[in-house]
Amino acid sequence: MRRSVWTVAWLLGLVISGGSALAQGAGEIAELKRAIADLQKRLQEIEDKQKQETEQRAKAPQPVAAGFGKIKIGGLMQSWYSTDSEAADSVRLRRMELSLSGEITPKVTWRTMFDTTKVLGLNTTTAGGNVTSVAVNAAGNVLQDMLISYALSPELALDVGQYKVPMSMEGLRSSSELLTVERALFNTGALGIRAGRVGDVRDVGAQLRGKYPGVEFAVGLFNDGGPRQNATDDNDQKALLGRLVHKPRLPDGQTLQLGLYGAEGDTTAARTKRNRLGAELSYNNGPQTLELEAVRADDAAVRSDGGYLLYGYRLNDTWQVVARYEQWDPSKAVVNDRERDYLLGATYFLKGKNAKLQL
Incomplete structure (x- = not known):
């Protein structure tokens, strides 16, 4: 009879010990679930932010694409108002320069510039009171600069x-x-x-x-x-x-x-x-x-x-x-x-x- 009592007591100890372990495991699982849910929330926020940035980039103006090498666009606009006691007062479009420059290689660069305010003029040749030839006055050319540069050294x-x-x-x-x-x-x-x-x-x-x-x-x-x-x-x-x-x-x-x-x-x-x-x-x-x-x-x-x-x-x-x-x-x-x-x-x-x- 005494042996049976010890056996029951030993089995009861196992049940109590096993129940404590199960309760601890359930708590860890719940904590893991909360951590996973938090990570999923953060991941969703990152995905939403990336989606928003992608949409904003799609709406933003796209940069000018160069056909080859680097290209830079520049310009200069200048307007004048002049008053003169011996001539008529006037507003004048003095300059409207548009420039392009680029890099073909680190040693080879180019630049061109146009002044669109240049006024086209004509040179005429007369003989006997009659115009015999007409040519464009080169001083009115809109082309100002056009050059290629080669860097021999820094x-x-x-x-x-x-x-x-x-x-x-x-x-x-x-x-x-x-x-x-x-x-x-x-x-x-x-x-x-x-x-x-x-x-x-x-x-x-x-x-x-x-x-x-x-x-x-x-x-x-x-x-x-x-x-x-x-x-x-x-x-x-x-x-x-x-x-x-x-x-x-x-x-x-x-x-x-x-x-x-x-x-x-x-x-x-x-x-x-x-x-x-x-x-x-x-x-x-x-x-x-x-x-x-x-x-x-x-x-x-x-x-x-x-x-x-x-x-x-x-x-x-x-x-x-x-x-x-x-x-x-x-x-x-x-x-x-x-x-x-x-x-x-x-x-x-x-x-x-x-x-x-x-x-």
């Missing part, structure tokens, strides 16, 4: 095509970077291409340009075609042009640029001498800017010279004031024809050089 590159010749610090600047509304007299279209004009001139040719610490240079051969841009040359002569710039190291907040540039050639069909010589200086110290250029031009027997002195002061991030004195003598052989101009101006920057109002 510091050295070769440019071939039509672009601005390396003459004049101010002439090489984009119109968006000018401190004044218009360039100095010797860099403007008022002189024409072949009447003493020095900078802001485009021509077809090839140049080697370099940029090293403290030194920049460019030297090239050009057709010197004047207004005959994007056209075959009418003679075998080519103009040699070059520019050398030194930028010494200065304390922080200051920059200095000293440069010389020149051109030599007898590039017309009649082998007329056309030479240019100029010097430039630019100094920046905090809000202050001082610039100076002096030039001389020889066109056959006519010698011209002139230059400008400019001072600018940046009042704050929004306003800059500028003063410029310039003079230009279109012919040293003619007495009392030197022009002297005084300019006071101001610039209101809406977004740096990319959007501004100038007076």
